Amino acid sequence: MVSPLLLILFLTLPFSLFFFFFQKQKNKAFPPGPKALPIIGNLHQLHFPTLHIQLWKLSKLYGPLFSIKLGLRPCLVVSNSKMAQKVLKTHDIEFCGRPSFLAQNKISYNRIEIAFSAYNDSWKAIKKICITHFLNSSSVSKFSSIRQFEVNQMIKEISIQASSKSVTNLNDAILSLTNTIISRIAFGRSYKDDKGIIVAKRLLGLLNESQALLGAFFVSDYVPFMGWIDKLRGMHSLLERSYQKFDEFLQEIVNQHLDPKRQKSDDEEEEDNVIDVLLKLKNDKEQSFPSDLTYDHIKAVLMDILIGGTYSSAATSTWAMANLMKNPKAMMKVQEEVRNFFGSKGFVDEDEIRNNNNVLPYLKAVIKETLRLVPPLPLLLTRETNEACKIGEYEIEAKTLVYVNAWAIQRDPEIWKDPEEFYPERFLKSSIDFKGQDFELIPFGSGRRICPGLNMGVATVEIIVANLLFWFDWEIPIGMEDLDNNEVKPGIVHSKKNPLYLRAKNYYHMGVINE
Numbered sequence: 001m002v003s004p005l006l007l008i009l010f011l012t013l014p015f016s017l018f019f020f021f022f023q024k025q026k027n028k029a030f031p032p033g034p035k036a037l038p039i040i041g042n043l044h045q046l047h048f049p050t051l052h053i054q055l056w057k058l059s060k061l062y063g064p065l066f067s068i069k070l071g072l073r074p075c076l077v078v079s080n081s082k083m084a085q086k087v088l089k090t091h092d093i094e095f096c097g098r099p100s101f102l103a104q105n106k107i108s109y110n111r112i113e114i115a116f117s118a119y120n121d122s123w124k125a126i127k128k129i130c131i132t133h134f135l136n137s138s139s140v141s142k143f144s145s146i147r148q149f150e151v152n153q154m155i156k157e158i159s160i161q162a163s164s165k166s167v168t169n170l171n172d173a174i175l176s177l178t179n180t181i182i183s184r185i186a187f188g189r190s191y192k193d194d195k196g197i198i199v200a201k202r203l204l205g206l207l208n209e210s211q212a213l214l215g216a217f218f219v220s221d222y223v224p225f226m227g228w229i230d231k232l233r234g235m236h237s238l239l240e241r242s243y244q245k246f247d248e249f250l251q252e253i254v255n256q257h258l259d260p261k262r263q264k265s266d267d268e269e270e271e272d273n274v275i276d277v278l279l280k281l282k283n284d285k286e287q288s289f290p291s292d293l294t295y296d297h298i299k300a301v302l303m304d305i306l307i308g309g310t311y312s313s314a315a316t317s318t319w320a321m322a323n324l325m326k327n328p329k330a331m332m333k334v335q336e337e338v339r340n341f342f343g344s345k346g347f348v349d350e351d352e353i354r355n356n357n358n359v360l361p362y363l364k365a366v367i368k369e370t371l372r373l374v375p376p377l378p379l380l381l382t383r384e385t386n387e388a389c390k391i392g393e394y395e396i397e398a399k400t401l402v403y404v405n406a407w408a409i410q411r412d413p414e415i416w417k418d419p420e421e422f423y424p425e426r427f428l429k430s431s432i433d434f435k436g437q438d439f440e441l442i443p444f445g446s447g448r449r450i451c452p453g454l455n456m457g458v459a460t461v462e463i464i465v466a467n468l469l470f471w472f473d474w475e476i477p478i479g480m481e482d483l484d485n486n487e488v489k490p491g492i493v494h495s496k497k498n499p500l501y502l503r504a505k506n507y508y509h510m511g512v513i514n515e
């Protein structure tokens, strides 16, 4: 199929060339940037799946705060920690909007959830509800038994593969695990029993489709009057179909939870899960949500939690394993640390890792180094200015798109020695953390829009990686040595494109270790 960009370029070329030569001088008060064509701006120079890398290259020419034009939309690109601090902290209030994009609008039920909502009272209230009820650190501890159980299930499966010397596809194993964990947190069920397995597969299929569409390029977002190109490419019907299927799925689950005669299934927990908590709040007239909490709000929040909870943690865990496979010394060191610490206990105890900052410092450094080198959202989530503002001598208009290039910031040679190296030791004697206060390391963003799932995400990655390292030694199967680092799957979260195929060798046998 013809690329949408080529199509726009072809259709607007004569007009663009005419105006290119006769255009007025660019507004000098706006940050510098490459010359843009009328209508398409700089779109013809960019390839969206690797946008962070191209913007990083442009920042070397135009500086840490530069501008580009994406179609008709002005866009600001932030590429060092000093500018990131200005945008995410000093001017957070002006920069904490999100743009209204076609796929995001549709999939988020018209932006009534957290991630794609404009900055408004409803966003504040929903984010607060989610943090208070299921994303704060005590809720993260409450769900630790779920993570522990499900990780054990994965370890048992890999152990069987190890015994039969077969190869493990770590991408699939980890993605299915994070999806099971978040399903149990969201719905109170893993859907992994015989009756539920079809539901589990259906859910993951729907999520894969949505997360790919959220990262897809839509002409309408940048050149609205040429949005018909998206229709021609079948993108509208794809989006509509995908939304309808997902809505139907979520509505079925809401209906099940509303049914007073519902028989709880064997794999259902008693504790409050996201859906039951939200349904209770819906009926609570005292709650302080600015308007009525509707079923659409509930489904939209579930969508955020399911996507947020499935992909970023899975991508980070897989990238961590890929990085360790390429760095055998780091692999040996981290395995030794985890096995020395938990060997006598016979299992990896999540509570010990989470409750004590000094426990497993090298494992924690490996995870930080992974999030530094391969942040799963390299440009965070796109922001938009809420109002006009000034940064130094530059004037930024309201409704300017903003990319904070975390990927570039986290490889800035002025901050990081040998930035391309995977070198976890750099964090052992450094106080730099990813909690949004140190602008050199912002894989979770910062400010009002910081990721509310930070604690849950880190706890999930830690327990997955620690268990994989504790129970197995790992080998790269012959012919599968390609551990490419920069190749990513299309989608809003950057996951490893080619599956990470590894051969596990049982180091301990489950059950044997305690004897």
Ligand code: HEM
Pocket: 114, 115, 116, 127, 304, 305, 306, 308, 309, 310, 312, 313, 316, 376, 377, 380, 381, 382, 442, 443, 444, 445, 446, 448, 449, 450, 451, 452, 453, 454, 456, 457, 458, 461
């Ligand atoms: C390693 C794991 C994770 C990483 C690296 C990550 C990263 C991010 C980033 C970069 C943002 C955008 C921040 C910004 O614009 O400044 C974000 C937002 C968000 N994340 Fe995460 N995330 C992770 C896990 C999770 C989990 C487990 C959940 C929920 C269960 C979650 C839910 C969200 C939501 C709802 C937002 C939108 C926040 C807002 O717009 O106010 N994330 N995340």
